[in-house]
Amino acid sequence: MNPQSEPSAPPARESAPDIRRRWTLFFGYVLCFPPLLQLLFGAGQFSGSDWLNWGLSLLFRVLLVSLFFLCLPRKNVVAGWAVMILCSLTAGLFVLPDLYLLVNFGALLDGETLRLMAIAPASEIRGFLRLFFCRWNTLVLLLLFPAAGGLIFRVKKHKILWGALGALTAAVLLLLSFTPGRGRTARQPSPGERLEAFFAERRAAALRLDVAEAGLRAKARNSDREALYILVIGESHSRRRSSLYGCARDTTPGLKKLFEAGKLHRFDDAVSPHVMTLLALPVMLTLAEAAEPKTAFRHKANIPDLFRNAGFKVWYAYNQFPDSENELPFLAVAKRSDVFLSLHKERFDGVFVDVLDKILRDPAPRKLVIFHLRGAHWAYRENFPPEVRFFTGKAPGLSPEQARHAEIVDDYDNALRYTDGVLTRLIERAAAEKKNAFLLYLPDHGEALYEEEAFVGHTDLFPTAASCEIPMMLWLSEKYARPAIRSELPEAVKRPFSSEDLPHLLMELAGLESPCFRPERSILNQAYEKRPRRISTRAVPYDSMKNKSVPTAGR
Numbered sequence: 355m356n357p358q359s360e361p362s363a364p365p366a367r368e369s370a371p372d373i374r375r376r377w378t379l380f381f382g383y384v385l386c387f388p389p390l391l392q393l394l395f396g397a398g399q400f401s402g403s404d405w406l407n408w409g410l411s412l413l414f415r416v417l418l419v420s421l422f423f424l425c426l427p428r429k430n431v432v433a434g435w436a437v438m439i440l441c442s443l444t445a446g447l448f449v450l451p452d453l454y455l456l457v458n459f460g461a462l463l464d465g466e467t468l469r470l471m472a473i474a475p476a477s478e479i480r481g482f483l484r485l486f487f488c489r490w491n492t493l494v495l496l497l498l499f500p501a502a503g504g505l506i507f508r509v510k511k512h513k514i515l516w517g518a519l520g521a522l523t524a525a526v527l528l529l530l531s532f533t534p535g536r537g538r539t540a541r542q543p544s545p546g547e548r549l550e551a552f553f554a555e556r557r558a559a560a561l562r563l564d565v566a567e568a569g570l571r572a573k574a575r576n577s578d579r580e581a582l583y584i585l586v587i588g589e590s591h592s593r594r595r596s597s598l599y600g601c602a603r604d605t606t607p608g609l610k611k612l613f614e615a616g617k618l619h620r621f622d623d624a625v626s627p628h629v630m631t632l633l634a635l636p637v638m639l640t641l642a643e644a645a646e647p648k649t650a651f652r653h654k655a656n657i658p659d660l661f662r663n664a665g666f667k668v669w670y671a672y673n674q675f676p677d678s679e680n681e682l683p684f685l686a687v688a689k690r691s692d693v694f695l696s697l698h699k700e701r702f703d704g705v706f707v708d709v710l711d712k713i714l715r716d717p718a719p720r721k722l723v724i725f726h727l728r729g730a731h732w733a734y735r736e737n738f739p740p741e742v743r744f745f746t747g748k749a750p751g752l753s754p755e756q757a758r759h760a761e762i763v764d765d766y767d768n769a770l771r772y773t774d775g776v777l778t779r780l781i782e783r784a785a786a787e788k789k790n791a792f793l794l795y796l797p798d799h800g801e802a803l804y805e806e807e808a809f810v811g812h813t814d815l816f817p818t819a820a821s822c823e824i825p826m827m828l829w830l831s832e833k834y835a836r837p838a839i840r841s842e843l844p845e846a847v848k849r850p851f852s853s854e855d856l857p858h859l860l861m862e863l864a865g866l867e868s869p870c871f872r873p874e875r876s877i878l879n880q881a882y883e884k885r886p887r888r889i890s891t892r893a894v895p896y897d898s899m900k901n902k903s904v905p906t907a908g909r
C-alpha cells in the first residue's frame with residue numbers, strides 16, 4: 355500500500371501534494387461509488403424526484419471530497435491525517451450501510467432504516483447480523499470495496515487515474531456478479547430524510563396532539579351488553595411456513611386442530627400493504643390508506659378511539675422495542691387506549707396469557723383487547739424459550755436455498771410454533787369466559803425464508819410475495835352476538851384482503867356503527883369491493899408479485 359515500498363521507485367519521499375492527491379482520489383472513490391453503482395442498478399426506474407435526490411446526494415459527496423482536498427494542509431502532515439480520518443469516518447457512516455442496502459435491496463439508506471438502526475435493541479441487531487452477514491457475498495463486498503480503492507496506492511505517479519479506473523472496474527464487475535439487489539430499486543431518499551431521524555424528538559408532542567384530535571372526532575356506537583373482543587397482531591408471520599396453510603412441517607398444530615374442528619375461520623388471501631412494522635401498523639390501526647403519505651395516519655380516526663367512543667374499555671399490550679412514539683409513531687395511536695402496557699422487557703410472548711387473565715378480571719362490560727406480539731421477528735431463536743425448541747434438523751420440502759440455511763429455517767419454525775401455543779392458549783382463555791367474544795389474529799406482515807432471490811427477512815425496500823402474504827384467522831365464541839356474520843364467513847374467507855382495511859373488518863365484527871365505516875371495505879360485508887392491492891412505498895401490484903418466479907440470483 356505504501357508507495358515508498360515500490361521496488362522501482364526512487365528512494366525519495368513522496369511529496370505532500372502527491373499524498374494529498376492520492377488520498378483525495380481514494381476518498382472520492384469511496385464516497386461516490388455507491389451512488390454511481392445505483393445508477394447501474396436501477397436508473398431505469400427512477401422518477402423525477404428520484405433523479406433530483408440522487409443528484410443532490412452526489413453533489414453532497416462531491417462537496418465533501420472538495421472540502422477534504424482544500425482542508426488538507428500542504429505541509430502539516432499530522433493535521434492532514436487528522437482531517438482524513440475524520441472525513442473517512444463521516445463518510446463511512448453512510449457508505450458502508452449504503453453499499454450493504456444497495457446490494458441486498460437495491461436501495462440506499464433512508465430515514466426509516468436510519469431510525470430503525472438507531473433504536474434497534476441488541477437482540478434485533480444480533481439477528482440481523484446473523485441473517486445477513488453470514489452471507490459470503492456481503493462480507494466479500496464490504497471488504498473488497500475499500501480494498502479495490504486501495505489499488506490507487508499501488509500505482510505510481512501519473513498512473514493514478516488508471517489505478518482508480520482499474521479499481522472501479524474491478525469493484526463493479528465483482529458486484530454485478532453476485533448482487534440480488536440488481537434490477538430492483540427503491541425510492542431514492544433525499545438528503546433531508548437521512549437527517550430526519552435525528553430530529554424526530556420535538557415532533558412527538560405534535561404527533562400525539564394530532565392523533566388525539568382525530569380520535570376524539572371519530573363517532574361510533576355499539577349496543578352490545580357485554581363483549582370480549584380481542585385483536586392479536588403478530589410479527590413477521592409467514593403464511594407459507596404455517597401448517598394451517600399447508601406447510602409440511604407442523605408449525606401451527608394448535609390452530610390447525612381448531613380449524614379442522616370447525617372452530618377457527620382461516621382467511622386464504624390476505625396481504626399486508628407494507629413490509630415493515632413501522633409502516634404497516636399506522637395503516638392497520640387507523641383509517642389511513644397505504645397509498646397516502648406515511649404521515650396521513652395522524653389525522654385519521656383510529657381503532658382505540660373508535661372503540662372507546664363507542665363505550666368500550668380498550669387495552670393495548672405491546673411486546674416489542676421500545677415504547678416511544680419518537681421512534682415508532684404508531685405508538686401514539688396505541689397509547690390512545692385506556693390502558694397501554696409495554697411488555698418489551700419480557701422476553702417471550704407467553705406473558706400475554708397472564709395479561710389476558712388480568713384483563714378478564716376487570717369489571718368493564720365491553721372490552722377491546724389489542725395484543726401486539728414479538729412473534730417471529732429476527733433474531734428468530736430469541737423469541738421462544740430454548741426448552742420448547744421442537745424442530746431440529748432439516749425440515750421436509752425445503753428448497754435447495756432453504757436447505758443451505760436449514761438452521762435458520764429451524765429457528766424460524768420454532769418461533770412460529772411458540773406463537774401457535776400462545777394463540778391457542780389465548781383462545782382457550784377467551785372460550786372459558788362463555789361470553790360474546792371473538793379473537794382475530796393477523797401479523798403486521800409476512801417473512802421471506804429464502805423463497806426467492808436467496809432473500810430472508812422483510813423490508814419495504816424489497817417486498818416479496820412471501821413477506822407480504824399473511825395468515826389471518828378468526829375465532830368466534832358460541833355466544834358471539836352477530837350470527838349473520840357466520841353465514842357470510844364461508845365467502846368472506848376467500849375474498850382478497852389487505853390489512854389496511856382492518857378497521858372496517860373490526861368494526862363489522864364488533865357491530866360498531868360509525869360514519870367512518872365503509873361496507874365496501876369490509877371483507878365480511880356483501881357490499882365488499884375488490885381493489886388492486888399494492889405493496890410497499892413503491893406500490894408494487896401484488897398480483898404481479900404473487901406468481902412471479904424469480905431466478906435465484908448470484909448462485
Ligand SMILES: [Zn+2]
Binds near residue numbers: 589630798
Ligand atoms: Zn414487523
